[in-house]
Amino acid sequence: MAQAATAKKVVVVPIKTMDIVEGIQSIQKKKVAAYCRVSTDSEEQKESYTNQVNHYTQHIQNNLEWEMADIYADEGISGTNTKNRTHFNRMIQDARNGKLDLILVKSISRFARNTLDLLKYVRELKSLGVAVFFERENINTLDTTGEVLLTILSSLAQDESRNISENSRWGILRGFQNGKVFCNTNRFLGYDKDEQGELVINEPEAEIVRRIYEEYLGGKSYQAIARGLMRDHIKTVTGGDTWWDSSITLILTNEKYYGALLQQKTVTVDFLTHKRIRNQGQEQQYLIEDNHEPIVSKELFEAVQKEKARRAKLKGSVMGESKRYSSKYALSSKVYCGCCGAIFKRRTWNSNNPSKKVVWQCKTYVNEGKVACDAKSVDEQVLHSAFVRLFNRMYENK
Template identity: 25%
Template sequence: MKRPRSAAIYARISKDITGEQLGVQRQLQDCRELAREMDWTIGAEYTDNDRSAFNGKIRPQYRLLLEDLRSGLRDGLIIWHADRLHRSPVELEEFIDLCEDRAFAVATVRSGALDLTTASGRTIARIHGAIARGESERMGERMRRSNRQAAEQGRPATRGPRSYGYTRDGMTIVEAEAAVVRVLAERFLAGESIAALTRWLNDSEIPTATGGTVWWSASVRQLLRSARVSGQREYHGEIVAPGTWPTIITPEQTTRIRRTLDAPERKTLRTPSRYLLTGLLRCGRCDRPLISHPKHGVPGYDCRRDVGKGACGKLSIVAEPLDEYVRDLVLTALDGPELAAAMLRRSQPGTDADALAGKILADEDKLTGLAEDYAAGEITREQFKTATAILQKQITANRERLATLDGHGELARYLGQGEQLRDRWHASLSLDQRRAVIRSIVEAVTIHPATVGTSRFDPDRAEIRWRV
């Protein structure tokens, strides 16, 4: 085996319950010891903590490792065991191709050297990969059976983020949040829209379950539709048993809410917006475009082998919650100061764009000062309103000029118009107009695989690449 000039160590653990990275640290220690024994020089260590190699989610450090091996920055690799590197045949074949091309050495602590430049070495690696894949699949089957049994016994789901309205163990009500849930349920059943309720939550600066202050329509819909808040256990969207925790609203209210949300006429009105993101979505497994395609009558986006060359065909996502999530992010961004700040970072010192960005930030500071003066009684309400209107008009005009100078002329049409666009979204904007708004600021959205056993919409699956 040729001695590497600058080798890499890679370590990974699928589950890190304590968050202390102890499993990864043990792997690293063993790999360092092996490097000393072989007299290898280690150029860098790459670690993916609490990341599975089986579920298909992107492993950032693993992808960086491949780039460094491909570029020649690293010319050797030490891993604890072959299954730390791959549990997917697709990833394994990609790695074998890279190894054949670059001819770097691979050593493991537990399974010896892997010579992937020979047919026998590649066969051994594929056998290891098949065994690891089988172990992962059997583990997944056991977990699904266990999760189903827990649901049928009415035990709360405690994996994933904390459920709004309850403490982390899922058994105790957080009364301040429960009061919000009751208000949402009552107002929705009285006829208020999800969009109106979302605006109320944001305007009232009511914290989310994670402590943030930004709510999305998809999250509000998901909260209202949840059977948990009425003391019922669901599994993959189906209510399977009464829960063992206290209720916030009644089961009857949940039934009425679901009946309203699932009403055919409600879905019919929203059909045109289901494919809002066509052409923008990429598969997080294979980086191929996602195709808009209904599944069992539900609009969604799929990675389809029969459409795209090289597509994995193993990823899909329901359209409506994703569309609404991306839409809410875009409309919020259009009204926020971050766009001007981003354009300021892109502008060159001494240019017209630099000057305009400075004026925008100065006017925004003046708005803050006006509010403080009015609160202190130093100016009248009429003075406050007049000065605010003048400053906001200047900010809007300068944002439009800045967007044009910075090569984002299409974006200029929508800057500062987020709230107005939200009100007109379904009432008067065509599908093409909605797409134009989204594309003015979003370049692409990568959709990552769903967590095994989770059926509800997870915003973390969507990775947005912004134009600005």
């Protein structure tokens, strides 16, 4: 006999409540944060920055279904890349650590003007279950149409950034052409800026600069100058105790010390990353003569540049042969021609018979003949004897 069918029991599972922003489902309060940013330090932008922070603080606190997680704010930082945006990066890390459910942003351009960065972070946040809501565009990234709209609108924002960058560059170039000065005095020994922004000599530091120029022309190397400054306990421009060869080189090649100012020494090659490289002729440069009071004369500056070129040429001659002659003999790469400055090479005359003789000869003479350099050869024994005499004399006078 067939058993009677049992009545099915239906249990209704209540739907989960939703927050104001569609796509963010929740039973408990959401951890909500806001990201604010302005791109310049102008008074108007600072006020905008403060207003953004106040707006989101009140907005989050007034919503009973939200709890304040944090307000992340970067002030006076460009939006074209996220590398130097400290609080933005902290916000992303907090999202990875499960501290956020929703991020409120005024507009796409506040979050990023770089399409790749924008989509990269939005997708990562989406995978973490964290929504980003852009108020101006009314886009919620957890919504199905959110990413399509983001891609279109962020591309427009990136084009806007490019236009801003190009307009800014045009304005700077016009300033160069009209003699407007753009001069960074950070880490710049010898000068300060007065209230009008003009360069004025810092006399105690200027004395250090003059000393470096005079010692270099007096024959000292970068290393010797640096050692002397450290021996005399002279501080660097940043207040450090260690002087490097590179610091001496920069001082000896800086045109500002003779009162001139070379504009556009570097150029921006990527408006998104703001990467700058040395301007080696890619863009026009502008030299402003008599821009400010000099620390050294132009004649002294030019004499130093000639001396640098002379030493570089001499070093080039030596380095060109150093791999071949530097380690085989005691005097290799240590004897230079008094006529042309080239290195002396060790040679053996009559090597196949008992009357062979070892001499040192100028490389230029060996390779190009007497027309190029008429320096005489020097017997190796004579060189050794001269070295011993010089060494003994230095030891006695120590």
